[in-house]
Amino acid sequence: MAITQIKITVLSFIAITALWVFGACGTPASAQPPQQPDVLFLSIDDLNDWIGPLSGHPQALTPNLDRLAKRAVVFTDAHCQAPICNPSRISLLTGKLPSSTGIYYLSPHIRKCETTRQAVTLPQYFSKHGYKTVGVGKTFHTEGPAEFDLYGGKFGGMGPRQKQNLNCDHVHPLWDWGPLDVADDAMPDHQITDWAIEQIQQPSDEPRFMAVGFYRPHVPLYVPEKWFKPFPLETIQLPPVPADDLADIPEIGQDLSWSAVAPRHDWFLQHPDQWKRAVQAYLASIYFVDHQVGRLLDALDKSRRSNDTIIVLWSDHGFHLGTKQRWGKRSLWADSTRVPLMISTPGQKQSARCDQPVGLIDLFPTLTQLCHLPAKPGLDGHSLVPLLRNPSQDWPHPAITQFGPGNTAIRSRDWALIQYNDQSRELYRRGKDPGEFKNLATDSGQQGIISQLQQHLPAKSLPLAPGSAHLDARPGSPVDIDGEPNFDKMWGKRRSK
Ligand SMILES: [Ca+2]
Ligand SMILES: [Ca+2]
Numbered sequence: 001m002a003i004t005q006i007k008i009t010v011l012s013f014i015a016i017t018a019l020w021v022f023g024a025c026g027t028p029a030s031a032q033p034p035q036q037p038d039v040l041f042l043s044i045d046d047l048n049d050w051i052g053p054l055s056g057h058p059q060a061l062t063p064n065l066d067r068l069a070k071r072a073v074v075f076t077d078a079h080c081q082a083p084i085c086n087p088s089r090i091s092l093l094t095g096k097l098p099s100s101t102g103i104y105y106l107s108p109h110i111r112k113c114e115t116t117r118q119a120v121t122l123p124q125y126f127s128k129h130g131y132k133t134v135g136v137g138k139t140f141h142t143e144g145p146a147e148f149d150l151y152g153g154k155f156g157g158m159g160p161r162q163k164q165n166l167n168c169d170h171v172h173p174l175w176d177w178g179p180l181d182v183a184d185d186a187m188p189d190h191q192i193t194d195w196a197i198e199q200i201q202q203p204s205d206e207p208r209f210m211a212v213g214f215y216r217p218h219v220p221l222y223v224p225e226k227w228f229k230p231f232p233l234e235t236i237q238l239p240p241v242p243a244d245d246l247a248d249i250p251e252i253g254q255d256l257s258w259s260a261v262a263p264r265h266d267w268f269l270q271h272p273d274q275w276k277r278a279v280q281a282y283l284a285s286i287y288f289v290d291h292q293v294g295r296l297l298d299a300l301d302k303s304r305r306s307n308d309t310i311i312v313l314w315s316d317h318g319f320h321l322g323t324k325q326r327w328g329k330r331s332l333w334a335d336s337t338r339v340p341l342m343i344s345t346p347g348q349k350q351s352a353r354c355d356q357p358v359g360l361i362d363l364f365p366t367l368t369q370l371c372h373l374p375a376k377p378g379l380d381g382h383s384l385v386p387l388l389r390n391p392s393q394d395w396p397h398p399a400i401t402q403f404g405p406g407n408t409a410i411r412s413r414d415w416a417l418i419q420y421n422d423q424s425r426e427l428y429r430r431g432k433d434p435g436e437f438k439n440l441a442t443d444s445g446q447q448g449i450i451s452q453l454q455q456h457l458p459a460k461s462l463p464l465a466p467g468s469a470h471l472d473a474r475p476g477s478p479v480d481i482d483g484e485p486n487f488d489k490m491w492g493k494r495r496s497k
Contacts, residue, residue, distance in 0.1 A: 064294030250424030
């Protein structure tokens with residue numbers, strides 16, 4: 001395409017988007033109230049940047065996310081506010097940073113904590129302002145029925161489970177991966193999609209906020225065998241993991257108790273075949289969930305509501321599959337914090353990319369503005385509407401991620417600062433070092449930039465809320481009820497193999 005053509009295309013896109021967004025947010029000429037769009041709010045659990053629009057893994061197959069990207073603004077530098085399900089979702093759904101609620105870990109849950117017990121969450125705010133709110137699957141970490149006008153259920157969530165691990169020589173009782181001998185319709189994500197499609201097909205007199213929360217690629221990495229076929233084991237490419245990467249990381253950053261419920265990387269180094277199998281199963285799980293997103297988009301387009309629907313797609317945090325010699329989430333590195341985030345506004349026909357750092361916490365004020373609801377006071381995020389209008393405009397806000405009081409990552413466009421609560425730090429030059437391999441924090445020439453980034457640390461940081469536990473404490477789980485991991489149960493018997 002000639003440069004002039006590209007310019008015309010970009011300008012037309014901006015004009016179309018601006019028309020819609022200004023129309024949505026400006027003062028209409030007539031006294032008619034603006035029409036309120038529906039919202040389709042799609043979350044995918046534990047999905048990192050291994051999707052086509054973010055190019056995180058060369059073998060990822062995401063034709064339907066690619067298709068959504070063609071009618072959306074793709075936020076290429078979006079980050080969660082906590083690198084783990086419960087606090088990330090609470091932050092998004094309340095519009096508050098973990099440091100404002102004291103919820104940094106897997107517990108307490110939202111309605112069990114004084115700071116959030118009475119919080120009006122995003123779907124509740126829409127419900128209070130005339131929307132019908134519908135939810136299915138995992139939008140909140142565990143909550144469902146009380147948070148929506150209509151809640152469809154979890155349909156078995158992470159299941160179906162296997163009595164025996166598919167991987168017989170597997171190390172960890174909480175994690176497993178491999179092809180399941182079941183049809184797609186036995187999978188909870190498929191059933192959730194069926195339920196959501198039925199809802200989309202129902203006419204509604206009220207504008208509708210529908211949250212659909214998919215469970216894969218959360219572990220166990222089980223999906224039907226056909227989704228594994230495009231990823232033959234011998235072709236699997238592993239992510240780059242420099243052997244000496246941790247040599248410049250402060251002790252607290254290397255503390256493996258942070259990721260105690262995941263297998264250790266040492267085990268994968270001893271079993272490289274299993275490393276490939278885990279990557280293969282993660283890619284297969286993404287391919288499977290992408291298919292479910294596609295089924296929903298098909299139903300939306302057939303319903304003729306797509307020109308009146310805002311689509312938001314997000315994940316609650318990233319995921320390590322060996323990078324930084326780590327597995328799972330629970331770190332402040334970009335592998336854990338970077339998330340897919342796409343917003344499609346009604347009638348949008350073209351793709352745009354926004355490379356400014358943003359957070360999931362920005363979704364609350366963005367959606368209220370796009371849907372003509374009064375702005376909710378006291379939120380910690382910033383409406384992304386200016387970036388939807390002009391994706392390349394200046395953006396003064398860095399993305400903030402927190403994991404425990406005083407452990408905070410600040411990401412500006414050019415720099416990443418990880419500040420730990422023992423005053424140790426990491427500093428990365430993001431453009432030159434997107435993998436965050438070379439820690440510059442001790443370079444004397446960088447103290448000025450560190451001070452600048454520290455200006456963005458939250459002025460007030462609540463301590464851990466009562467009942468906080470690093471891990472999910474449930475009777476019978478490998479995590480003791482006081483929240484401490486039982487390492488014998490976790491790594492005892494199976495580790496001998
Ligand atoms: Ca998650
Ligand atoms: Ca390093």
